[in-house]
Amino acid sequence: MIKKLLFLTIIVSLALTVLPAHAVPGYNPHQGDYFNYYDVINLTNSTGASYGYTEHETVNGIERMNQVFVNGTVASNYTYTWNWSNSSGSTQNGKQAGNFTWSSASLQYVKGNDSQTGYVKPLYVWFYMDNSTQPSGTFRVLNTPMTVTSTSYSYSLASQNRYVKAIRAQGSGGYQRNYGGLFNAAYTYTTYSDPSTGYIIGYDYVEQDTSSTASFTWTETLYVTTTSYPLTAGAGPSFLQQYLGLIIGLAIFIIFIAIIIIVIVAVSRRRRSLPKHTYSQVPIAPPQIDLTPKQPPVQQIVIKEVVKVKCKYCGALIDSTVQACPFCGAPRT
Numbered sequence: 001m002i003k004k005l006l007f008l009t010i011i012v013s014l015a016l017t018v019l020p021a022h023a024v025p026g027y028n029p030h031q032g033d034y035f036n037y038y039d040v041i042n043l044t045n046s047t048g049a050s051y052g053y054t055e056h057e058t059v060n061g062i063e064r065m066n067q068v069f070v071n072g073t074v075a076s077n078y079t080y081t082w083n084w085s086n087s088s089g090s091t092q093n094g095k096q097a098g099n100f101t102w103s104s105a106s107l108q109y110v111k112g113n114d115s116q117t118g119y120v121k122p123l124y125v126w127f128y129m130d131n132s133t134q135p136s137g138t139f140r141v142l143n144t145p146m147t148v149t150s151t152s153y154s155y156s157l158a159s160q161n162r163y164v165k166a167i168r169a170q171g172s173g174g175y176q177r178n179y180g181g182l183f184n185a186a187y188t189y190t191t192y193s194d195p196s197t198g199y200i201i202g203y204d205y206v207e208q209d210t211s212s213t214a215s216f217t218w219t220e221t222l223y224v225t226t227t228s229y230p231l232t233a234g235a236g237p238s239f240l241q242q243y244l245g246l247i248i249g250l251a252i253f254i255i256f257i258a259i260i261i262i263v264i265v266a267v268s269r270r271r272r273s274l275p276k277h278t279y280s281q282v283p284i285a286p287p288q289i290d291l292t293p294k295q296p297p298v299q300q301i302v303i304k305e306v307v308k309v310k311c312k313y314c315g316a317l318i319d320s321t322v323q324a325c326p327f328c329g330a331p332r333t
Contacts (some may be wrong), residue, residue, distance in 0.1 A: 026132035027197045029074050029104050032228060034064040035127070035199055038159060039222040043086075048214035050180075057084040063114065063127055072105035078114035104128070107139065119143050129191075131167065131198035139169070144189050146171040154234035155192040155201055159225040163234035166192035166201050183209035185218075197229050 043055035061080030068074050079097040100112035107129065108122050116123060124140040133139060137148045146169040153168035170190045177185040187207035194201055202223035209216050307320040313330035324331050 026130045028072075029065050029068050029128070031065060031068050033197075033199070034062060035227045036060075036062045036225045037200075037222055038225050039220065041218075041220045043216055043218055045217040046214065047216070048211075050214045050216060052087065053216070054087040055084065056086070057082060068104075072103050073101055073110055074104055075099070075101050076114075080115075102128075116142065126203075127200040129167070129169070129193050129198045131193065131195055133167070141169075141171065141189060141191060144171040144173050146189070146191065151195060153192065157201065157231070158223055160231075164201060165195055165232040165234045167195050167198075168192055177209055179209065181211055181214070183211045183215075185209045187218075194227075194229065194231060196232060199227070199229065200224065201231065 037060075039059035039061070041055075041057040041059070043053070046053040059080050059082045061078065063078050064076060066075045066077060077097065077099045079095070081093070081095045083091070083093045085091045096115055098112065098115065100114055101110040102108065102113075102125050103110050106122075107124050109116075109125060113123060116126075119142055124142055126141050129139050129141075129146075133148050133151075135148050135151055139146055139148075148167060148169045150166075150168040153166045154163045155166040155168070156162075157164050168190065170188065172186070172188045174184065174186045177183045185207050187205060189203065189205050191203040192201045193199065200222075202221075205218075205220040207218040209218060308317040309320045309332070310316065311318055311325040311328060311330060311332070314325060314328040316325060316327040318325050318327070318332065320332075322332060
């Protein structure tokens with residue numbers, strides 16, 4: 001009986017050694033897993049003492065899992081090349097490579113890392129998470145606590161021009177950046193991981209840096225280009241979501257044109273209702289002033305003298321101008 005119990009204890013111990021230490025078992029990294037990635041880093045929106053200054057950097061890299069041990073430790077190596085330039089005309093480029101180990105159980109770097117500097121320990125890997133983590137579940141990326149917001153997010157993978165299903169998580173934080181002076185940096189980190197493996201598909205990093213004399217924005221966008229494991233196709237946005245911006249823009253344009261037409265019609269009607277003005281080129285004579293005294297006209301009395309003669313027949317006095325006597329009717333002459 002004792003031997004049987006001892007045998008069962010040994011079997012259980014071996015099983016615990018082989019099983020990963022995840023709180024909820026998820027995908028275990030495999031030897032030969034790898035992904036290639038492309039990273040774009042920009043410094044923009046400079047103000048104050050650094051007004052107008054910009055930087056641009058691109059990175060092409062690969063992370064490869066070379067060996068997986070029973071305790072979950074993964075021996076890996078990394079290689080990347082980079083090209084950097086700024087608005088002052090300076091350019092630089094280079095290549096870096098190395099080996100490191102990390103734990104798929106604790107998700108922390110064990111020995112060395114893939115060229116991560118400026119972080120404090122414990123330092124968590126940026127390229128892998130427990131794919132069994134559910135919405136509202138938490139984990140860490142480098143030094144940032146992350147919260148899963150979706151386990152079926154449709155991520156637009158620019159390198160393959162398609163949507164793939166992803167675990168979306170987001171976190172934020174702050175620190176002091178020494179970049180030609182001390183800046184207070186506040187950032188938001190959004191990651192997209194493969195639901196079937198937990199490996200990174202892409203991330204967006206946005207950081208705002210401010211000091212007493214200057215400020216700038218630091219952004220970083222990374223996405224995988226090829227992977228050793230298949231990515232699950234995503235649904236992508238609906239037709240309405242895809243063209244929502246265009247539809248809204250068109251509606252605003254139509255409303256704008258309608259307002260212009262209404263204003264033109266209103267102004268035109270107003271002009272037609274106003275009375276027309278007539279202009280005369282005939283000068284208006286000034287008022288005449290009558291200086292004649294206002295007196296009644298003088299009446300003139302004309303006295304007419306008439307010569308009287310005697311009628312030869314009856315002797316009556318008659319006018320010398322008549323032809324016959326008004327008394328007897330005899331002719332005057």
